Amino acid sequence: MAQSYKVQQEFFVDMQRCIGCRACEAACAECETNGHESMIHVNYVDRAQTIQTTVQVCMHCDDPVCANVCPADAITKDEFGIVHSANTSRCIGCSNCVMACPFGVPKKMEKYDLMMKCNMCYDRTSVGKKPMCATVCPSGALFFGTREQMEKMRPNSTPVNKFIFGQETVETKVNLMMPKGSTELKVF
Amino acid sequence: MARLPIDAEEIIAKFGPSLHMPDREGLPGRDEPDTIVETHCCFCGMQCGIKLLAKNNKVVGFEPWMEFPFNEGRLCPKGVLRYMQNNHHDRLTTPILSKPGVGFEPVSWDQAMEKTILEIKRIQSQYGNDAFAMLSGVSLTNEKSYMVGKFARVALKTKNLDYNGRLCMVSAGAGNKKAFGLDRTSNNYTDLEKAEVIIVTGANVSETFPTLTHWIWRARDNGAKLIVVDPRVIPLARTADIHLDIRPGTDSALFGAILNYMVQHDMLDHDFINNYTSGFEAAKDAVKDYSLEWAEEITGTKKEKIEATAKLWGKASTSFLLHARGIEHHTKGVENVLSCINIVLASGRIGRPYCGYGTITGQGNGQGGREHGHKCDQLPGNRDIENPEHRKYISQVWGIDEKDMPGKGLSAYEIIEAIHRGEIKGLLSICFNPLISLPNNNYVREALEKLEFYAGIDFFLSETLRHANIVFPGSLHEEEEGTVTTAEGRVVRIRKAVNPPDNARPDTEILIEIAQRLGAGDKFPYKNSEEIFNELRVASKGGTADYYGITYEKIEKNMGVFWPCPDLDHPGTPRLWEDKKFKTPDGKAHFNAVEYHPSKDPVDDEYPVILTTGRVVSQYLSGSQTRRIGKLVQQFAQPLLEIHPTLAAQYGIQQDEEVIVTTKRGEAVFPANIVETIREDTVFIPYHWPGKKSANQLTSGHLDPISKIPEFKVSACKLTPTGNIAVVDKYSEAYKSS
């Protein structure tokens, strides 16, 4: 497995480009590892006031909080930095990861008593393809490619992968496109 | 009489719409498909490239087609889930006959054909040939569109053929013909990439053409200023540099004022205007009183924003103006379009790289379909059915006597009116669901019920076809070879991935058999789609929409060819007007004098609120296909009444409260969605749903005098809250409302 994972390709997110079409959501369910469930999150930020939507994939943290708080050792990170969805035989459906993840990513599938989350379309990325969501995204809110490609396309933005939540700094594999020169995003 | 044979609910139980949901395990065989077919999405005018995976004559999944230049793998949710329309339990797989009190019964092809021919002959001998009408649609390929046009005139011998493109971009077509003598967007969309200023007016790009967003965002990455004109804050407008939230129906006032501002401040390309255009003085005079203050009054938008727009547009060195149904669905749709063209021509920014203008065609083959086939006043190659030379040329291609070529017929809505009046007694429809897509559909229903005979060709039993006496099971997009022309004017190949299932047949085969049985078989000798296309090439030769130089092989090799392409060595024309030779009689681009006229259904004391309609991203047009795809249905499960909190407060309307919306045509109930992203004087309802949930129960049949497009975008309405709070979740059954 994973011999063909293209390490030079990275994931870039920019939710201000999102048009809320949910193509990513439909495509995510097509990912073979998800059993036709969508793992990506698209939601209105506050529909009464704005049409703004946000899109969230798993950021694949360097030191994933989800894996740390898991009582069943069900979440693992691999050599490519991909934080995998819960091991189906171990997960006990406690939702610790769901509530602790600072990006609000893991999903508790109540019916299956199982947590599921984005694994960056491992069925595709592990054979050198791009993740489904970033392939179909019509707005570039999700993009999968090299840093050089990104630099060329959006020279006035900088990929940032450091996020501040209170006194915690979380570094991630997935990048957020920020105004040029930014080094981090303080969320809370 | 074409009435429902049994209750709608009983028909729905058998023929749907029902939801196709994916199995958790996925469709069997998608990991090892028999074939992977490079084709296109069957939905909007973008015609995004997509690969379909087929196994055992079923489409089992898709894969992004990264190499196709327009979308490079990008898709919208409809595109992603488009494969779910195949392999659907609602699919018609045998001809059916309507029996009052019993329902629809399967019959043999022979019986269905015989009955249909008998009725056509009876009606035509009793009431005349034109008493049998045909309605068609532009989800059909170029081949089918061309053939429908020929079929109606040569086999059915009726002048009354029209199509659902009448509800789409006919205003743009008419405006473009007036101004440029040719009806196509002037550039391919890659020209957006380095446009300095982009105006998008009446086009909810992010929901109706999501994949076009990429090119607009690319332009903004390169520094473009984006101006969005729309009564709602559509997703495209949220981050726009200027959002002009104009009152529905005031587009020509806005663009008139902008033209006037350009004149006043000499932001004109005099060289271009003097050398390559005509009619400027008249156009200028028509707007000379259209001050910013006046425009603010009419459009309800701050004059500062209008001025800022005029300045940006006036000073830009490259630009692109895009419009769609938002300005076209009006009784002055053509005027609105011309007012846009006027500011483009005044800027002189056309026929150069990154300088573009165009309508965004809505339907899958809205572009190709409107050039070659089934428009009541038109012949292939975008020729005029009333032009003697054009008639002569096509008659010769078709091998008929010019005297036998019918003249100009009635447009879609006029056909419905003629049925009402008893002038049209029989109807054959293909790929058209007027009971949802035409305005004032209670009136449409009454018309259908008056028909003496109604036959339809389709793959699902649409709401309209429930009224049919005979329905022939036709073919899906992925079941026949062909071509379509995208909104950019790019002719692309549609590939067959699977055969029609069971007893269903390809559309062309069905039409050919009817033609044969009507005695015109010799005029339809086609063995395959390519032969039809080759005849279309000849028929279009010398017309404005010239496809002669386009072959299947050439399309496949180049992933599409832009028309006009007059000979085999011609590379196609991605960008029009580089030679500044326009296709008008005088070879110049025409300014047109456009005065502002109010809409035909203005608000008053009794109906004080403006109702406008539109679409949502997860549904396509009348929803005949998309209301059967489970996940698309659940994405936006029922039509909601978008209303501003100020207006809601005025009526005491609560979030999710059911509100009765009443117009002069009728009333319907929708849950309120209270949002600040709409004008205070306007409410919005999306129109994809049927029956009691149909917004088109409320819209009016007022038509544009030139294009005959109905005025979907402006109706006066009143609102009555009911006090009931609706459950707004993904499980609504609005998709099959009767």
Add this chain to the structure above:
Amino acid sequence: MKKLIDIKAFITATIVTILTIILVFIGSRSLQNYDAALVAYLFGTLFAIFGIVYRYTVWIQRPPTWIYVNRSFKVLFSKEFFHFSWYSIKDFVKNIMLQSFILKRGKKKGAAHLLMAIGCSLAFAITFPLTFGWIHFTLVPATGLDPNATDIYTAHFFGFAVLNFPVKSIIGFMIFGALNWCSILVIIGASYFLQKRLKEPGLIAIQTFEGDILPLLLLILVSITGLGLTLDYEFMHGKAYEFMAVTHAFFVIIFLVWMPFGKFFHIIQRPAQIGAHIYKEVGKRKGMQICKQTGKPYTTQLHIADLQLITRALGFNFRNEKGDSFLEYSPEGKRDMLANAHLKARQEAGKFFG
């Protein structure tokens, strides 16, 4: 820094292992009833017990796990003892015995897993007491000597005779054939999963040989070689007995040794699910946590309070200067806040694009 050896776990595992050995002595009446042929299995089992207890102890000491253990026991032994005991029994039957949550993940999958689970549990229930010498069978001598009489066997448990049964009876057939039936169930279930793992791209992408394929292979090999013993005995007159016995023992011992490390550990872990369910029930009674962003309830207050402790214990600090915690926001609220922070950054920079 992780400790090389967890002393607590080591001591616990040692005590449990020694206790087991003592019970073997008692149960087999000082090895008088012990079948020497099973010694290899016994050592394998003792190793597995040591390993499992060691790992289990390490595992439940981790902050997130310990909270659950702690809370579950406190609740179970509170005044609501009866309520939650009954709840636990119901939950055990529904989710551990019938595995309804797996059935919901897929009917075939659920059925196949159930077959494996029944086969394995039954086999454990038979073989462990056998290996420990707690159960043995003796032929009633009188019936054995008389060629005309039906052979009658006596089953002994912990040295006490509990049951007499004729060998050619339904009970005899069931008892002596039980392991064969287990093998067949396991083979059907495991083969189903194995073929899935060999052909489904979604599974292929994330599985590992040692984590997913090896356990299935082991189950199948143990079962096949076990069946082989019977086949050899029934049809081959014991010609291949030695080979069969050695290969079976070999795979069983690998299986046992592998238990504490690999996928089979989930069998031991799974009952924690009941703890998670009880925890949720208790939490709901105490009240829901309201998201500070969306204003909607998203989990129990107990859960968030405990997560504060857990994250702290693990070295994460989601509190801001004001002392508010980011854990007090729901997943959706957190996503909204990230989007808004990003929006603000873009707005301040004056452009959204580029």
